[in-house]
Amino acid sequence: MNNIKLKTLNIAHADEITEWKSDRELSELILSDFSKTSKDESEKWISKNTSDPNQRLFGLIINESELIGIGRLMFIDFTAKTCELGIYIGNKNHRGLGLGKSFLNLLVSHAFINLGLRKINLKVREDNFNAVSLYEKLGFINEGKFNEHFVSNEKFKNNNILLMALFNGR
Amino acid sequence: MEFPKKYKALENNMFSSGNFTLVPIRFEDRLKIMQWRNEQIDVLRQNTLLTAEMQDAYFEKVVFNLFNAERPSQILFSFLKNEQIVGYGGLVHIDWKNKNAEISFLLDPSLNSIEFYNVAFESFLDLILEPARNIELHKIYTYGYSLVDYRFFPLINKNFLLEAILKEQVLINENLIDVKIYAKIL
Numbered sequence: 001m002n003n004i005k006l007k008t009l010n011i012a013h014a015d016e017i018t019e020w021k022s023d024r025e026l027s028e029l030i031l032s033d034f035s036k037t038s039k040d041e042s043e044k045w046i047s048k049n050t051s052d053p054n055q056r057l058f059g060l061i062i063n064e065s066e067l068i069g070i071g072r073l074m075f076i077d078f079t080a081k082t083c084e085l086g087i088y089i090g091n092k093n094h095r096g097l098g099l100g101k102s103f104l105n106l107l108v109s110h111a112f113i114n115l116g117l118r119k120i121n122l123k124v125r126e127d128n129f130n131a132v133s134l135y136e137k138l139g140f141i142n143e144g145k146f147n148e149h150f151v152s153n154e155k156f157k158n159n160n161i162l163l164m165a166l167f168n169g170r
Numbered sequence: 171m172e173f174p175k176k177y178k179a180l181e182n183n184m185f186s187s188g189n190f191t192l193v194p195i196r197f198e199d200r201l202k203i204m205q206w207r208n209e210q211i212d213v214l215r216q217n218t219l220l221t222a223e224m225q226d227a228y229f230e231k232v233v234f235n236l237f238n239a240e241r242p243s244q245i246l247f248s249f250l251k252n253e254q255i256v257g258y259g260g261l262v263h264i265d266w267k268n269k270n271a272e273i274s275f276l277l278d279p280s281l282n283s284i285e286f287y288n289v290a291f292e293s294f295l296d297l298i299l300e301p302a303r304n305i306e307l308h309k310i311y312t313y314g315y316s317l318v319d320y321r322f323f324p325l326i327n328k329n330f331l332l333e334a335i336l337k338e339q340v341l342i343n344e345n346l347i348d349v350k351i352y353a354k355i356l
Contacts, residue, residue, distance in 0.1 A: 034268065079341050080339065081341075124171070143334050143336050143337065144334020144335060144336070144351060147331075150268040151269065163351075167338075
């Protein structure tokens, strides 16, 4: 194991964020808006999202200090005790090594244990089979599908998004 | 300040069917809308009661700017029956890249009989297709709290399909309620 941990993102991580936000392929995979991003814009994005009381924005850290990806708990509803989870490994050299599962477990634990939440929602491209499989193995269930919900190669057909959820203790 | 009356993003700005009409949201309707939202706060994604000051600020700082935007994040309408406002709604969370938007709809609660709700909401669902097609949306969808079944009948009648049920998603009056998401491909 590579001594993994979650660390609240800060502007020192802006270089990596800039690189990943400017990666069109990654943006499409995680259903994010793609745009060429400057370091200054990344710093503002980090500041804005780390100061949002209804969000927790983490860097995925290995070997004490190496940032390899992002984990987010968004739209946290402390009344209904729900949130939406997002995660990606931006550093291509660290994909396919099982780190996604480990970090996902850390995020889920943070949501359920540290924040006392009851339910985690997420959205994932239906054709992102690796991610869907990982979520299912961790107990996420399918709650529905947004059909033709995004455009790719100028087409909508089969561009579907799964809505998945994990309940604490189920 | 003169409040705009037309959305730059729309070719047409008024849509009518029978006795019902959609017009760009009117400044003079803001306090009624505030009152309706406060009376139905339990079933809205709203945490606090609105004041007149908050509503004025929202219209002046947020809604005002929607009218002149090339790609506004939302397009809101006053919903009229026989030229009297009975509700409001529109296209919100507009995703211009992926060409989809959520539709929102709220009626004056004093008119909220099941019969009127069905007629009004079905008319709204017909009317909202026009601005949606005007801005070339591919899909519209709506979130609804699963409190009473009849509120979804107009969606079913207008061929919206159930895409998701988010179980125990929201807390209303200390009860965990499902959210149902209906959608229509245009």
